[in-house]
Amino acid sequence: MPDPVDRRMELVLWRHAEPEDALRDAERPLSPRGLRQAARVAAWLEQRLPAKYAVYASPVRSARQTAEALGVEPLVSERLGPGATASDVLELVDWPNRRGTVAIVVGHQPTLGRVAAQLVTGSSVDLSIRKGGLWWIARRDREGKTSVIVRAVVSPDFL
Numbered sequence: 001m002p003d004p005v006d007r008r009m010e011l012v013l014w015r016h017a018e019p020e021d022a023l024r025d026a027e028r029p030l031s032p033r034g035l036r037q038a039a040r041v042a043a044w045l046e047q048r049l050p051a052k053y054a055v056y057a058s059p060v061r062s063a064r065q066t067a068e069a070l071g072v073e074p075l076v077s078e079r080l081g082p083g084a085t086a087s088d089v090l091e092l093v094d095w096p097n098r099r100g101t102v103a104i105v106v107g108h109q110p111t112l113g114r115v116a117a118q119l120v121t122g123s124s125v126d127l128s129i130r131k132g133g134l135w136w137i138a139r140r141d142r143e144g145k146t147s148v149i150v151r152a153v154v155s156p157d158f159l
Contacts, residue, residue, distance in 0.1 A: 002159045005022070009096045009139045010105040013089075013112040013121070014041065017069075017132035017156065019062035025082070030065045037132030037156035042069035044159055045104070045134075048152075053102040056080060056092060066132070067106040080107040086124075096121075096139045096146075115153070119148050132156035 018034035019025075030038060045120040057074035058081045067074035071116040079088040089095075089111060093103040105112070113127035116135045120127075129135060 008078070009098050010102040010136065011093060011095060011138075012045070012102060012134055012136045013129065014066065014104060014117055014134040015109060015112055015129040015131055016060065016066040016106055026060050028062055029063050034062065034132065038066045038069035040156045040159040041132055041134060041154060044154060047072065049102060052100065053104060055104045055106070057106040058082070061110065063106045064071040067104070070104070074106065080105060081110050082086045084108070084111045086111065086118050089115050098139060120150060130155050
């Protein structure tokens with residue numbers, strides 16, 4: 001008899017918030033608007049996250065600052081930088097094998113949109129995630145069946 005227990009891998013794909021226009025791309029801090037975006041989304045996440053979660057961020061300053069809005073030090077990985085692939089992200093967080101932890105990935109477009117598309121549709125189309133926005137996706141194994149669930153799509157402009 002199959003195990004009826006719901007076992008999940010959950011992945012939050014959070015695009016960095018709006019950066020300043022000045023400076024080189026990798027060094028741009030969040031703009032005042034970007035700081036507000038990150039704070040709003042972080043507050044929304046904090047109300048919903050379990051006690052156990054892991055935060056990964058691109059080495060780009062705006063991504064690190066966005067992740068830090070959660071009040072934790074993210075694990076910074078070059079595998080999440082500009083030009084990363086969907087495979088880079090999924091391998092880093094061990095999708096779909098990891099269990100019992102929500103993995104939060106703070107990175108860039110088009111990578112995060114491609115990860116969302118691959119997980120939700122199985123194709124390599126480009127989905128757009130707005131600056132500061134996120135997709136929360138879960139993989140559920142129940143009674144021998146696997147499904148991917150979009151738990152939330154959040155835009156900071158609507159919080």
